[in-house]
Amino acid sequence: MPWYMRIQSISKTAIWVALVVAFAIPLIHPLGMPLNITSATTAAYNLIDSLPAGSIVFQSIGFNPAVDAECWPQMVAISRHFMSKNLKVIYYPYMQEGGMYAERIKDSVAGDYGYEYGKDYVILPFKAGGETAIAGMKDFYTLFNTDVSGNSIKDMPIFQGFRGMQDVAAIVPVTGSDDPVYYVRYIEPVYHTPIVACGTAPLLPVIGPFVASKQIKSTVIGLSGAAEYEILAKVPGSATGAMDAQSMGHMLIVLLVALGNIGLFFQKRAQKAAGVTSNG
């Protein structure tokens, strides 16, 4: 087999082993690669940082374990930022699993800031219906009459004087789903509430047009976004430590794509030289 064919036919197993090794080394021995803090994450941080203490933020939790590698570090970093700024937080599970992640915040982060359930933060129940549930939020108390455990929300201190989404200072979805787009469709045009969309990396291309049109104010994207937010908000978490591994993984893929294409290029040249015509 000529060399240009060989570099096009590395076995799957070899690639997978290389991937695990490329990840494991920097996880055990951090390499200290630079982290470029994007303007988007900075803008998201600044927007939340500028909210006056006591304002209510609405965090929509649109992820499940499939994508929590990216979203959970974001949610922790952002929740810590909320709580260090004394913002009141409404957690709303857009996805079924969301409630369990909010429960984890209740068990871990909230205690560090002396946050009291019902007064400083609350967890709403999951609502079936997806897009229609968010459309229904325009009539807040029709959609929500209880919290996640079925207790009436009317008497909770956090809801005193709260009329509905018009009293929310910012909507901050953390998501691997489409909920940011639904807030853009149903809430933003009515109340002009600023939306900061946080979530998995593939979300960014989809919401890019809405960011450019300012319907979404800013974004925190992927594991790198989580790491940047951890640094900006000075709350060290798991994302920063993972970024070196991430870098190595990207390098590996770029290298593989390059090998495949170099091989293909020389294969075609050799075929041309040998006078073989390829028809596909």
Place this chain on the structure above:
Amino acid sequence: MADKIGIYLSGFLILAVYTYLFKPGKVYDYVEHVYVGFAAAQAIILGWKNIRDAAIRPLQKGQWVLLIPIVLGLLLYARFSKKMGYLARLPMAFLMGVAAGVTITGVIVAQFITQVRATMLPLISLNNVVMVLGTASTLAFFLFIPLGKQRGAGREANGFSPMTIMSNLGRATMMAAFGSSYGFIVMSRLSYLVARLQFLLGPWIHIIPR
């Protein structure tokens, strides 16, 4: 204690899932079925809580009108009967109809008018030119009914008609957009594995220093 057992167990479960890479077999099957079972349980529980809090309790307080969605909801289960199956069409049509109505009210302003408006930009910088021409040509790529009579047919075949140029420009813009999407999808997928390795090498066997 329960947490300690849990952490050890989850490490083994993750490895059990990874047996799929070598040979999808029994071990993977067992683990996957446990997960599917939990997911279904979760759906039932949350569905029930929704029904209890949004329908049954208010009904008990005298909001009789809520009988309508309750009956519609129950009719969904008619599909499990051969004879009554057609009754499930009623709630299906209701679900689809309301969703369609809701979509119409949301999409036109937020996704059409505002987006078109945001693409009206003074063509005095490279970014704006790329943005306007890129968006317009992507839309042109998706035009399927040619305007007017087929006068430009000859030019079209040579690939020089304005429509073909627009449509090729659109294709190029989209390929660049898909390429960048791909880059971001790679970033996302790789991080899933990084997180699992962080767990396996960290809390599980403590190789990663705290």
Place this chain on the structure above:
Amino acid sequence: MRRTVPLLVGFISGAIVVAKYFIANKALSTWGTNVISWRNIVAAFALGVGSINLIQTHLRKMARKERGWDASILLLISLVGFTVIGIAKGTTNPIYKWGFDYLYQPIYSAISSLLAFMITSASYRAFKVKDWQSAVLTVTAVIVMLGAVGVGSLLYKGIPRWSQWIMDVVNTAGMRGITIGGALGAVALSLRVLLGLERGYLGGER
């Protein structure tokens, strides 16, 4: 009859929602709100339908001892067990939480992390420059992949800037075209559903 009534129900309920949006009228507003909240209730009923399907399938598998019936037992134990705990004691109960944290979360996240392996080997095989289109695709993918992480700026200082420009301008332009086209498609589809022209979801004949 069996088709007309459902289509009529779909049309009326959808039309109320649309009318509520365009016309400021108190009665319409109340009914519109009602219809939307009813849909959320019906959707909650729908959540159980899939699970019942699942139970049926796996009971059948066990009864006939089909291939993999032993795994079906595990599925049903996990399904019934957690349903009982979740309904009786709530999802904040320690046993349910334990199940989420140490069974469901690790398995689900590990399954999705298999994609990391697959995307690596598949990118190697699939991303070949065949024509100008795949060239554009590959080059932008490489720039964005490198620009998103620290290693990009180590290789060349300009890479993060290029990557940012591609995302902010070129990607936005392409995706905006798709978003606008998608909005038109969504309205068209919704209208067809409302007017009963799209009835495949009613099942059977088209």
Place this chain on the structure above:
Amino acid sequence: MDKNLALAFLAVFVAACYYGMTRTSKGIHIPIRRVPGLDAIEEAIGRATEMGRASLFIIPSGGFDAQAFAAFDILGYVARQSAKYDTRIIVVNGLPEAHAISQEVVRQAYLAEGREDKYDPNDLLFLSGGFNAGVLGIYEREKIGANFLFGSFYFESLTLAEAGSRTGAIQVAGTANTHQLPFLVAACDYTLIGEEIYAAGTYLSRNGAQIGSLIAQEIGKYVSIGVMLIGSLYLTMTSPAVRSLAGKP
């Protein structure tokens, strides 16, 4: 303001739909440009026939939605071509509802070509759990010459298209799920992008309601392109930079 615009938009849209439907019901032909991927379908089936291989049509488990309906229209076309060339066609479905409909679609196609005797219901498969592994098994067992992937794909697109390309089959794919398009474009010979699969379905089925809504969408697209370009030109002319260039205050 926006709401009035939206109402006007809706009115024009409905009118255009109605216009298109009445035109088609009167039998007036409305020209729809052919989607390049569609021509590739016939070529792919022809190649598969020459090589004595089967064609495989995959409808994923992503959703029983408009994309799936477009996929059925395309499946009808593929099945007719296969019946005509007398090439075996294997259909894989990820959803039970889709399975029932594809059986009907394929049977009808064979009937239309007068080849009902050649229709084999055993070649229509429904794979529930383990969709991916099931399809990969088919790639290994059967000799596939033409591979078609249409519908609402999620992560499975990556593995299926990559494995399909290694069988040496000509691959034609289409989805409106933008997050999956990069993989399909990279791994397939022809890819129908987004709206193209709906248009292809309309082109093949010539369904009045669909043509009507296609016309409405076309008007929407022409209008938005026009507004974008004219608006931008106006803003350029009135921008301070251009005005000062022209020597006006």
